[in-house]
Amino acid sequence: MTIDSVRGAPDTPGLAEPELVQLLTPEGERVEHPDYPLDLSAEDVRGLYRDLVITRKLDLEAVALTRQGELGLWASLLGQEAAQIGSARALGEHDMVFPTYREHGVAWCRGVDPLRLLGMFRGVNHGGWDPAEHRFHLYTIVIGSQTLHATGYAMGIQRDGVLGTPSAGATIAYFGDGATSQGDVHESFVFASVFNAPIVFFCQNNQWAISEPLERQSRIPLFKRAQGYGFPGIRVDGNDVFACLAVTRRALENARTGQGPTLVEAFTYRMGAHTTTDDPTRYRLKAEEEAWKLKDPIERVKAYLVRGDLADAAFFEAVDDEAKATAKDLRERCLVLPDPGPLTIFENVYAEDHPLMTEEQERFAAYLASFEEEAS
Amino acid sequence: MTTLTLGKAMNTGLRKAMENDPKVLVMGEDVGKLGGVFRITDGLQKDFGEERVIDTPLAESGIVGTAIGLALRGYRPVVEIQFDGFVFPAADQIITQLAKMRMRSLGALSLPVVVRIPCGGGIGAVEHHSESPEAYFTHTAGLRVVSCSNPVDAYSMIQQAIASPDPVIFFEPKRRYWDKAEVDTESTDWTPLHAAKVVRPGEHVTVLAYGPSVKTCLEAAAAAAEDGRSVEVIDLRSLNPLDIDTVTASVDRTGRCVVVHEAPVFNGYGAELAARITERCFYRLEAPVLRVGGFSTPYPPSRVEEQYLPDLDRILDAVDRTFAW
Ligand SMILES: Cc1ncc(C[n+]2csc(CCOP(=O)(O)OP(=O)(O)O)c2C)c(N)n1
Ligand SMILES: [Mg+2]
Numbered sequence: 001m002t003i004d005s006v007r008g009a010p011d012t013p014g015l016a017e018p019e020l021v022q023l024l025t026p027e028g029e030r031v032e033h034p035d036y037p038l039d040l041s042a043e044d045v046r047g048l049y050r051d052l053v054i055t056r057k058l059d060l061e062a063v064a065l066t067r068q069g070e071l072g073l074w075a076s077l078l079g080q081e082a083a084q085i086g087s088a089r090a091l092g093e094h095d096m097v098f099p100t101y102r103e104h105g106v107a108w109c110r111g112v113d114p115l116r117l118l119g120m121f122r123g124v125n126h127g128g129w130d131p132a133e134h135r136f137h138l139y140t141i142v143i144g145s146q147t148l149h150a151t152g153y154a155m156g157i158q159r160d161g162v163l164g165t166p167s168a169g170a171t172i173a174y175f176g177d178g179a180t181s182q183g184d185v186h187e188s189f190v191f192a193s194v195f196n197a198p199i200v201f202f203c204q205n206n207q208w209a210i211s212e213p214l215e216r217q218s219r220i221p222l223f224k225r226a227q228g229y230g231f232p233g234i235r236v237d238g239n240d241v242f243a244c245l246a247v248t249r250r251a252l253e254n255a256r257t258g259q260g261p262t263l264v265e266a267f268t269y270r271m272g273a274h275t276t277t278d279d280p281t282r283y284r285l286k287a288e289e290e291a292w293k294l295k296d297p298i299e300r301v302k303a304y305l306v307r308g309d310l311a312d313a314a315f316f317e318a319v320d321d322e323a324k325a326t327a328k329d330l331r332e333r334c335l336v337l338p339d340p341g342p343l344t345i346f347e348n349v350y351a352e353d354h355p356l357m358t359e360e361q362e363r364f365a366a367y368l369a370s371f372e373e374e375a376s
Numbered sequence: 377m378t379t380l381t382l383g384k385a386m387n388t389g390l391r392k393a394m395e396n397d398p399k400v401l402v403m404g405e406d407v408g409k410l411g412g413v414f415r416i417t418d419g420l421q422k423d424f425g426e427e428r429v430i431d432t433p434l435a436e437s438g439i440v441g442t443a444i445g446l447a448l449r450g451y452r453p454v455v456e457i458q459f460d461g462f463v464f465p466a467a468d469q470i471i472t473q474l475a476k477m478r479m480r481s482l483g484a485l486s487l488p489v490v491v492r493i494p495c496g497g498g499i500g501a502v503e504h505h506s507e508s509p510e511a512y513f514t515h516t517a518g519l520r521v522v523s524c525s526n527p528v529d530a531y532s533m534i535q536q537a538i539a540s541p542d543p544v545i546f547f548e549p550k551r552r553y554w555d556k557a558e559v560d561t562e563s564t565d566w567t568p569l570h571a572a573k574v575v576r577p578g579e580h581v582t583v584l585a586y587g588p589s590v591k592t593c594l595e596a597a598a599a600a601a602e603d604g605r606s607v608e609v610i611d612l613r614s615l616n617p618l619d620i621d622t623v624t625a626s627v628d629r630t631g632r633c634v635v636v637h638e639a640p641v642f643n644g645y646g647a648e649l650a651a652r653i654t655e656r657c658f659y660r661l662e663a664p665v666l667r668v669g670g671f672s673t674p675y676p677p678s679r680v681e682e683q684y685l686p687d688l689d690r691i692l693d694a695v696d697r698t699f700a701w
Binding site: 209 | 431438465503504642672679681689
């Protein structure tokens with residue numbers, strides 16, 4: 001056997017693709033998993049479908065707004081709707097979310113006004129929502145940082161002494177496959193593990209970190225890394241909203257009852273470009289995208305609803321209409337988002353008055369006013 | 377002579393360096409197939425292979441740390457940090473290791489590592505993509521810090537940086553990547569890496585800049601000329617070491633000096649310049665050295681960044697103020 005000095009031996013153990021938890025096949029067939037029983041009413045499933053469709057529509061609208069120059073950038077969640085909706089609908093009111101920059105579906109489920117997300121990508125602010133209001137932290141752009149914040153927050157919950165009580169919450173940290181290489185993510189695994197912190201590490205493995213495929217980040221399936229840190233790891237079909245819901249629910253419940261962290265690897269695919277400035281044709285094949293299209297997270301729920309006669313044409317039409325109306329409303333409100341005034345640059349840098357801020361702000365105000373004097 | 381954008385000049389310079397020395401490696405996030413998010417490494421992996429142009433895992437500390445190891449093994453890694461705001465995970469490796477290993481080894485070890493950082497604002501980006509972190513690195517002994525402002529310098533300076541036996545932090549003005557100029561890619565008759573350049577001679581006031589601000593200052597100088605004011609613009613090019621003699625020779629003549637950079641003024645690189653110029657040109661100065669820069673706030677959201685960045689008017693305003701003293 002020849003060994004490629006860079007890639008390693010061809011049959012490295014652990015490289016074969018493992019099983020993943022799936023409760024709904026791409027064809028829309030319900031399958032049972034012994035560890036993850038899930039009881040959903042027709043109403044529940046229709047609710048999930050609505051979330052999925054609206055989220056996708058809002059995301060497409062944001063992409064369109066970017067193309068038209070209304071947003072500076074957008075990171076599309078296309079293809080990852082089930083991973084986000086499934087995991088987010090598992091959350092309870094006391095749980096706290098730490099997202100990346102792509103968690104628009106989670107934001108939706110937490111009740112964050114999508115306009116807030118757009119504001120940041122339009123360049124009106126750097127975040128601009130109150131994390132406490134919806135228990136949804138600000139988007140984090142520096143890859144991996146938020147996993148440590150989530151871990152620390154979870155350690156705080158632990159210290160509050162609420163675990164095991166009805167007001168117990170857990171944290172959930174979202175991050176990507178690329179993020180798993182960051183030191184911060186490793187350190188968060190270590191801290192969460194040794195302190196038995198109530199946290200769910202929810203990794204959306206969408207197969208790509210901009211242009212780099214998963215194999216550039218890991219030689220073993222990501223969920224298996226958990227073992228090395230001493231907590232369970234599980235891979236779930238990230239395009240299966242039922243499975244994502246069931247697996248996250250269990251992981252959160254374990255965390256809330258003092259059983260420590262879980263790593264959930266949602267195996268999914270980034271159907272769009274990394275962001276609106278990216279060009280995936282430079283690094284990946286159309287065929288791969290086509291193959292994943294067949295595993296679409298929304299189509300399978302629709303098939304399930306139709307097959308079981310759980311929804312009629314009027315329902316699907318109503319959801320589509322609602323999605324369109326929500327997107328239209330979002331667009332209209334985006335277009336009239338006011339630009340921040342120049343002097344806002346000095347706001348919120350410090351909690352209290354700061355002499356340097358005051359000095360620079362006053363000087364800048366006088367400078368701006370000097371143009372008005374000249375003009376008059 | 378070839379017409380090249382600054383980005384393409386970087387690319388061509390990197391290519392030359394790789395051709396001339398098989399030990400030169402390029403590494404970073406998305407530098408391979410994609411050619412980097414700014415396409416600075418476009419085509420290099422195709423031509424030099426995956427062993428020399430390495431798509432690394434997404435981990436900046438890991439990138440710089442392993443570059444150090446490769447350098448210890450005799451390679452000359454050129455590391456790309458995708459954006460200014462993402463150099464901080466690597467700050468520890470750069471400050472505690474890259475900068476200090478020579479001294480720690482009593483001179484036995486050299487780390488010829490170049491850390492390329494696209495820097496500066498003005499491109500309408502989200503947070504962390506518009507920063508000017510040069511002062512953190514000029515403050516760290518053991519690092520050389522340079523910043524190119526135009527295609528000609530980009531082409532030569534990257535090759536000179538790669539040839540340097542010391543680690544070099546190489547700032548690239550990202551909003552100038554698309555600026556074009558004639559570049560002589562045959563000649564190697566280059567300005568020394570650590571020399572400043574007078575890019576527009578003048579008599580009444582000296583304006584010091586580097587990186588993205590140089591172009592803005594040249595435009596300001598042209599506007600000032602219409603008002604009969606002769607502005608000398610110096611492109612510092614190298615921040616550490618600083619070519620102070622070129623600076624003082626100019627200020628001794630003009631008696632007035634304005635420093636321009638995008639980074640916040642408070643404790644920015646301009647403070648060091650002002651202090652040094654004051655020491656050396658004290659009796660020649662007609663006015664204090666004035667600084668124009670970003671405000672002492674975090675870089676603002678893009679919809680107000682034009683207000684934050686030093687522009688023509690703010691530079692001219694400072695020039696005027698040196699005459700009003
Ligand atoms: C510390 C840091 N380095 C680099 C970047 C630039 N960057 C933005 S997204 C990204 C890829 C992230 O991949 P992954 O973690 O898989 O998440 P995905 O974008 O696929 O959701 C990179 C390299 C960054 N934001 N932060
Ligand atoms: Mg990814």
